[in-house]
Amino acid sequence: MENYLVMENVTKIYNNGIIANDKVNFSARKGEIHAICGENGAGKTTLMKMLFGIEQPDEGRIIIKGKDMHLNSPMDAIKAGIGMVHQHFMQVPTLTVAENVTLGIEPTNGIVFDMDKAIKMTTECCEKYGFEINPKAHVQDLSVGVKQKVEIVKALVKGCEILILDEPTAVLTPQETKELFVQLKNLRDSGCTIIFISHKLNEVKELCDRVTVIKKGKTIGVWNIKDVTEADISRYMVGVDVDLDIPKKPAEPKENVLVVKDLTVYNEAGKKKVDDVSFSVRKGEIVGIAGVEGNGQREMIDAITGLSKYSYGSITLMGKEVKDMDIKGLRTNGLVHIPEDRNLYGCARSMSIRDNMIADKITDPKYNNGLFINEKAIKEDTDKWIDEFGVLCDDGDQLVGMLSGGNVQKVVVAREFTSHSELVVCDQPTRGIDVGAAEFVRERMVQMRDQGKAILLISADLAEIMSLSDSLIVMHGGKINAFFKDVKSLTEEDLGFYMLGVKHMSEDEIRGALHE
Amino acid sequence: MGVITEIINTISRVVVLPTFYYMIIMSAAPILLAALACAIALKANAINMGTEGIMTMSALVAVLVSSSVGGQAKGGPWLGLVAAIIVGAFLGFLVSVFAFRLKIDIILVGIAMNLICTGASVFLMYVLTGDRTTTTSLSSGTLPQVAIPLIKDIPIIGEILSGHYILTYVAYILVFVMSFLLFKTKLGLRIRAVGENEDAAESVGISSLHIKTIALIISGALGGLAGVFMSECYLAYFSSGLIAGRGFVGLAACNMGSGNPGIIALCCLAFGIFYGFSNFATLSNLSIYALNALPYAVVLVGVVIYSVYTRNKELKRLQGLESEENLEYSQPAK
Numbered sequence: 097m098e099n100y101l102v103m104e105n106v107t108k109i110y111n112n113g114i115i116a117n118d119k120v121n122f123s124a125r126k127g128e129i130h131a132i133c134g135e136n137g138a139g140k141t142t143l144m145k146m147l148f149g150i151e152q153p154d155e156g157r158i159i160i161k162g163k164d165m166h167l168n169s170p171m172d173a174i175k176a177g178i179g180m181v182h183q184h185f186m187q188v189p190t191l192t193v194a195e196n197v198t199l200g201i202e203p204t205n206g207i208v209f210d211m212d213k214a215i216k217m218t219t220e221c222c223e224k225y226g227f228e229i230n231p232k233a234h235v236q237d238l239s240v241g242v243k244q245k246v247e248i249v250k251a252l253v254k255g256c257e258i259l260i261l262d263e264p265t266a267v268l269t270p271q272e273t274k275e276l277f278v279q280l281k282n283l284r285d286s287g288c289t290i291i292f293i294s295h296k297l298n299e300v301k302e303l304c305d306r307v308t309v310i311k312k313g314k315t316i317g318v319w320n321i322k323d324v325t326e327a328d329i330s331r332y333m334v335g336v337d338v339d340l341d342i343p344k345k346p347a348e349p350k351e352n353v354l355v356v357k358d359l360t361v362y363n364e365a366g367k368k369k370v371d372d373v374s375f376s377v378r379k380g381e382i383v384g385i386a387g388v389e390g391n392g393q394r395e396m397i398d399a400i401t402g403l404s405k406y407s408y409g410s411i412t413l414m415g416k417e418v419k420d421m422d423i424k425g426l427r428t429n430g431l432v433h434i435p436e437d438r439n440l441y442g443c444a445r446s447m448s449i450r451d452n453m454i455a456d457k458i459t460d461p462k463y464n465n466g467l468f469i470n471e472k473a474i475k476e477d478t479d480k481w482i483d484e485f486g487v488l489c490d491d492g493d494q495l496v497g498m499l500s501g502g503n504v505q506k507v508v509v510a511r512e513f514t515s516h517s518e519l520v521v522c523d524q525p526t527r528g529i530d531v532g533a534a535e536f537v538r539e540r541m542v543q544m545r546d547q548g549k550a551i552l553l554i555s556a557d558l559a560e561i562m563s564l565s566d567s568l569i570v571m572h573g574g575k576i577n578a579f580f581k582d583v584k585s586l587t588e589e590d591l592g593f594y595m596l597g598v599k600h601m602s603e604d605e606i607r608g609a610l611h612e
Numbered sequence: 613m614g615v616i617t618e619i620i621n622t623i624s625r626v627v628v629l630p631t632f633y634y635m636i637i638m639s640a641a642p643i644l645l646a647a648l649a650c651a652i653a654l655k656a657n658a659i660n661m662g663t664e665g666i667m668t669m670s671a672l673v674a675v676l677v678s679s680s681v682g683g684q685a686k687g688g689p690w691l692g693l694v695a696a697i698i699v700g701a702f703l704g705f706l707v708s709v710f711a712f713r714l715k716i717d718i719i720l721v722g723i724a725m726n727l728i729c730t731g732a733s734v735f736l737m738y739v740l741t742g743d744r745t746t747t748t749s750l751s752s753g754t755l756p757q758v759a760i761p762l763i764k765d766i767p768i769i770g771e772i773l774s775g776h777y778i779l780t781y782v783a784y785i786l787v788f789v790m791s792f793l794l795f796k797t798k799l800g801l802r803i804r805a806v807g808e809n810e811d812a813a814e815s816v817g818i819s820s821l822h823i824k825t826i827a828l829i830i831s832g833a834l835g836g837l838a839g840v841f842m843s844e845c846y847l848a849y850f851s852s853g854l855i856a857g858r859g860f861v862g863l864a865a866c867n868m869g870s871g872n873p874g875i876i877a878l879c880c881l882a883f884g885i886f887y888g889f890s891n892f893a894t895l896s897n898l899s900i901y902a903l904n905a906l907p908y909a910v911v912l913v914g915v916v917i918y919s920v921y922t923r924n925k926e927l928k929r930l931q932g933l934e935s936e937e938n939l940e941y942s943q944p945a946k
Contacts, residue, residue, distance in 0.1 A: 169817065170816070170817055171817030174817060180815070182815065184811075185812075186809070186811055186815040186816075187812050188804070188812050189808060189809070191801070191804065191808075195801060195805075196812075199802075199805055199812070199816050200813075200816030202798045204798050207797045207798060208796050208798075209798045209800070209801050254816075364927065364930070366931070
């Protein structure tokens with residue numbers, strides 16, 4: 097089959113000297129779903145930005161239907177028949193679906209925006225490709241899954257023949273993902289070329305026809321999906337097999353560090369999000385919390401880490417009630433926290449790696465004599481940590497905002513794990529980071545456990561939570577739905593039943609989560 | 613107790629006068645023009661703090677141009693009007709240049725615009741007329757008042773609605789024009805899209821710089837109109853302190869209406885009531901200073917009430933969204 101799109105020897109060097117793409121070759125045929133896999137920072141996003149005209153290549157050619165293209169702006173790309181579904185939806189919340197879909201190509205009647213025509217265009221496109229969306233609904237009232245469909249229709253209505261999807265399933269429920277895949281396959285069968293960027297290799301395997309692997313800005317190769325296994329792809333991506341069987345000895349839990357008793361949390365809108373939850377985490381064990389997103393984990397972790405207040409019940413850390421403690425107080429008592437959103441809560445993106453790493457320790461007399469900061473001690477220690485935690489950077493003065501996702505996470509982990517700690521709360525510690533960095537973070541967690549720290553792990557990655565946790569709590573509807581003292585015997589399927597609330601454990605079994 | 617009785621007395625004396633209602637409509641007009649100026653900028657997320665300054669400068673320009681061509685008899689006020697709109701639009705453009713091309717915080721640009729215009733207007737006035745406080749020495753004239761046929765003959769209503777300056781009518785007509793522009797035209801759609809999610813607009817090839825610049829130019833022109841109202845309708849001359857915070861009151865009204873012209877007009881009329889009152893100080897034994905401060909106090913209270921209201925509304929919306937999400941989860945997943 098003829099190549100529909102060819103990117104030939106494309107090179108992109110950013111102003112700061114980072115070579116994001118080094119002679120990358122990529123090609124896609126008409127009517128295929130083509131996956132691009134690679135670690136964070138491997139250059140997938142840069143490559144797609146160049147294809148969509150957001151960035152311009154320094155070298156190389158982009159050829160569409162045999163014609164050399166110069167894409168200087170997204171508008172050029174749209175004209176060339178390229179559409180992109182960004183990870184963060186590019187939508188205007190208060191406008192209707194029809195207005196969002198036709199934005200940029202508004203049908204007009206003189207100077208007046210022709211709403212009826214816009215609705216007609218949207219409906220026609222939806223019908224043609226089998227999407228069910230109400231064109232008159234306001235985008236802000238839609239669920240994430242529907243918003244994503246709007247985003248796809250937005251590209252299709254502009255006549256796109258190449259659709260780029262940047263980690264589209266990251267925000268979807270399993271059901272929505274399934275639905276999306278059906279629709280993407282329909283699109284492919286109607287002749288659309290789809291470029292699918294994902295970390296989730298099982299999805300790539302299920303959905304795609306071919307896969308291109310990029311590593312450190314270079315193309316590693318292209319394979320037909322039926323010729324490779326998931327393990328193969330991950331080996332090409334990182335060069336080594338990803339082994340989720342993290343070597344770890346059986347846990348030797350000691351006394352309680354964190355005790356949560358009868359905890360009830362209401363959210364801002366006055367809705368009960370955590371309902372009478374009790375459990376404890378002991379020294380030297382990893383307690384995992386699993387659950388479908390939105391079942392109270394978020395609110396519970398916010399209450400434990402002091403990010404929000406709770407209404408009823410108690411949380412004690414090392415025997416002290418945390419209710420009226422501020423974050424500083426919590427930290428002095430030994431709480432460290434790897435937050436879910438590393439860019440918002442985990443680091444200051446406009447500050448250097450060094451400043452970020454030292455931020456929580458700056459009051460330590462070792463770094464601060466009461467008047468002046470001891471720059472030398474800071475430099476020595478942060479350089480040591482950068483080395484120890486394998487942060488890929490030029491030096492400690494580099495801004496955190498310039499690092500790739502995995503490396504930002506390493507900076508956060510380095511800061512938290514080098515802090516005084518009794519309880520380590522890890523909230524989605526490996527979400528969206530590359531396989532190598534994730535493995536590293538996991539190993540460090542086990543290491544911390546073996547040093548006698550208590551670890552509370554929240555993760556949407558089932559493989560991760562099942563292989564890391566010593567015992568596991570499953571949350572559903574704000575309550576603990578199941579507690580597994582030993583995770584080894586648990587199957588993924590069984591866990592799914594408890595997460596979705598198909599099965600429930602008895603109260604007696606759940607009570608085991610609280611060690612007294 | 614004496615104060616309360618006096619307040620009630622004053623109110624009862626004032627509300628029976630048709631001229632009181634005439635004054636409400638007239639006092640609300642410049643605030644309305646200023647608020648509409650802020651509204652289009654707000655919708656494009658290019659908040660125009662400099663409306664007060666733009667009003668000041670264009671009020672002076674109107675007077676200067678009008679008197680230099682010969683005042684009332686030679687159609688000076690009309691030329692002044694055109695000049696003021698051009699100056700206003702230019703100042704709006706300047707705000708966009710500083711804020712979006714030179715990347716200076718738009719709030720700071722607005723504050724600078726206010727300070728510069730206040731200072732420069734007094735300086736210009738002194739250089740050109742030798743007077744530091746007013747331009748009464750120039751004969752600049754006023755724009756015409758319009759008697760509306762038929763309505764002017766109805767008792768009381770005619771007195772209230774007819775005989776206003778032409779710009780008063782223009783102000784109220786502009787409410788509908790602005791509604792149409794923002795909600796029915798392609799430009800309005802783009803302004804709202806850029807204002808709410810710039811990235812979304814950029815991703816479909818709309819230049820946010822372009823749209824914001826257009827919004828600020830229109831905003832400036834409307835600020836110019838508001839300025840002309842003060843120096844060629846409200847008074848027949850320019851004086852330092854003429855605008856007296858009306859640009860900011862307009863900004864407040866604009867925010868209370870979230871940039872929606874209809875609600876903005878109602879807010880302006882509400883403020884107009886209190887401006888109206890301060891015009892009848894002679895009928896009252898209350899302190900004239902207290903009456904003059906009244907409109908501003910009311911604006912403050914209004915803004916507080918508004919912000920509490922919107923917060924509750926947003927909370928309700930979030931609650932609604934959540935219950936929907938729960939519905940989705942509660943469906944059997946298999």
